[in-house]
């Protein structure tokens with residue numbers, strides 16, 4: 186492994202420990218086990234040394250938003266960790282996403298699912314995916330609308346090269362995390378309804394909650410939380 190300076194490691198490892206405590210507290214408060222929660226460290230704009238420090242601090246799952254940036258870093262890091270794609274995926278980048286990522290969290294249309302399926306078939310991969318849902322109905326947010334979700338799930342239930350694992354969402358930003366709660370609980374209810382409707386699909390994951398609101402998301406049933414700023418500090422605006 187490349188060099189990681191001590192002060193970089195200590196800073197990140199302290200922050201990770203604090204987050205782990207909060208995850209433990211939030212899951213116990215809601216009668217769940219912290220082992221049910223996967224912490225995805227979001228590394229967009231974060232340089233390799235700090236990602237290596239996070240690996241050294243025990244993190245094993247990382248999330249990236251941009252294919253080109255991810256490709257360079259994943260190759261350089263070359264560690265047996267898991268990578269999730271969490272950005273908006275353009276169809277013409279689907280083949281890179283299939284090659285690089287253990288999970289694509291942001292499938293939001295039948296057309297995109299079809300392209301990922303085609304690329305996965307070509308390399309004999311069964312690609313784990315989540316479907317990103319726009320529960321807030323905000324125009325600016327990506328994600329499929331709850332109305333269109335059944336059609337996409339029907340497609341996924343017939344696919345042998347896409348392994349559907351659950352739903353993901355990103356509510357609007359609120360300073361007060363309690364304001365995000367209704368969106369998290371809406372995703373959970375949607376999951377329950379869809380699980381009844383599609384008994385052949387496995388709805389094991391609910392990916393929701395970021396630095397500011399992951400405790401609330403866990404109380405509402407999150408199994409994956411995606412945390413950037415609380416681990417690595419503020420990002421430079423791109």
Ligand SMILES: *Cc1c(COP(=O)(O)O)cnc(C)c1O
Pocket residue numbers: 227229250271272355395396397411412413414415
């Ligand atoms: C950037 C990002 C995150 C992490 O956000 P923080 O507030 O820095 O924790 C989580 N999910 C997605 C989809 C993101 O783009």
